[in-house]
Amino acid sequence: MVSIKLLLGLGASLALASPIPAPPSPVLLGRETGHFNASRPNITIFATGGTIAGSAGSSDQTTGYEAGALGVEVLIDAVPQLWNVSNPSGVQFANVGSSEMTPALLLNLTQQVQAELDKPEVQGVVVTHGTDTLEETAFFLDVTLRFDKPVVVVGSMRPATAISADGPINLLEAVTVAASPAAARRGVMVVLNDRIASAYYTTKTQANAPDTFKSAEQGFLGYMLDIKPIFYFEPALPVGRPYFNVTATEADALPQVDVLYGYQGLDPKLAAxxxxxxxxxxxxxxxGAGSWTKPGQKALKQLVEEHGTAIVFSRRTTDGYVDTQSVGYGGGFLNPQKARYTLMLALNAGYDEEKMHALFESQSSSA
Structure with missing residues (x-):
């Protein structure tokens, strides 16, 4: 294990925090080294930055650090146990805080991940990511990739330089899951803090604590015990999970979709x-279950009639189902950020009103 002192030094020398607007083609690192073992599965790690690659000035600093300061080579070298379960290769896709991730970057990422999954010699993919928007990227990948191989998104709540950094064990567990045949055909998974969760439902529930990613209603898919995955269920996918083919979609093609927050006396003019x-x-x-004020509903109806604006209702509560509304569509079990990407992708695909209703209402189907 790389020492805290070494990580601090590497953080200073390998600062790569500048956003990468158009990531280059993947540069694979590691598979050509003497560590390679043909009997181990080949796992490709796409690094995007975030806390897991963060660096702070001292080992007791867990806030105010520089996200995305360490490169993917450093992350891999810090966990030599990765070579016990896989032949890991790194792709430095980006190195930013997750608040800087954009739809254009996600399109590029999903296209690169899909190309990697299509290679017969690759058994699985891991994406390292900042936790603030990890669930958005994981969800986007879940509905835009066509795959059976394991895909895992992982991050950490403490920077790599912290005395109790959770990144190394999270990365080892994520690669172990991606290398496991039992992890196939489960959709994109989120692995942190010994838990394995479905990207479709998982959300960040706590701003600071390591035990933050949960799906309270739907539960976890499995648990990590001694760095080994234990799954609770046979492979299955969320009911109604859509697929959007974006392999040929250009970076700036996704339409703008904004999120409005409901509150007492909300300003109807914000929608316009x-x-x-x-x-x-x-x-x-x-x-509650998606309620909106009467003046607000009137303003939304006018936007639909005059501009054809697509409206989806979600909820500000942690969980729950939002049914069909008098204006627009009910977001079902999707939280606002996941409903946003679903609507963006559906609009880009040219969904008509009938398909929109089926898309969002399918989550309540028992078929």
Whole structure:
């Protein structure tokens, strides 16, 4: 294990925090080294930055650090146990805090991950990511990749230089899951803090604690015990999970969809302002099970009639189902950020009203 002192030094010398607007073609690192063993599965690690690659000035600093300061080679070298379970290779896709991830970057990422999954010699893929928007990237990958091989998104809540950094064990567990045949045909998974979860439902529930990614209603897929995955269920996918083919979609093609927050006495003019600024769709983060004020509903109806704006209602509560609304569509079990990407992808695919209803209402199907 690389020492804290070494990581601090590497953080200073390998600072790569500048955003990469158009990531280059993948550069694979590691598989050509003397560590290679043909009997182990080949796992490709796409590094995007975040806390797991973060560096701070001292080992007791867990906030105010520089996210995305360490390169993928450093992450792999810090966990030599990776070579016990896989032949890991690294792709430095980006090195940013996850708040800097964009739809354009996600399109590029999903296209690169798909190309890697299509290689017969690759058994699985891991994506390292900052936790603030990890669930958005994981969800986007889940609905835009066509695959059976394991895909795992992983991050950490403490920077690599922290005395109790959780990144190394999280990365080892993520690669172990990606290398496991039992992890196939389960969709994209999120692995942190010894838990294995479905990317479709998982959300960040706590701003600071390591035990943050959960799907309270749907539960976890499995647990890590002694760095070995134990799955609770046979392979299965979420009911109604869609697939959007974006292999040929250009970086700036996804339409603008904005999120509005519901509250007492909300300002109806904010919806019109978003549409005037270019929004083709709106996610209304409603109160309770998606409720919106009467003046707000009137403003939304006008936008639908005059501009054809697509409206999806979600909820500001942690969990719950949002049914069909008088204006627009109910977001089902999707939280606002996941409903946003679903609507963006559906608009890009040219879904009509019938397909939109089927898309969002399919989550309540028992078929």
């Amino acid at each position: 302002a978003a549409v005037a600024d270019g929004a083709k769709g709106l996610i209304c983060t409603g109160m």
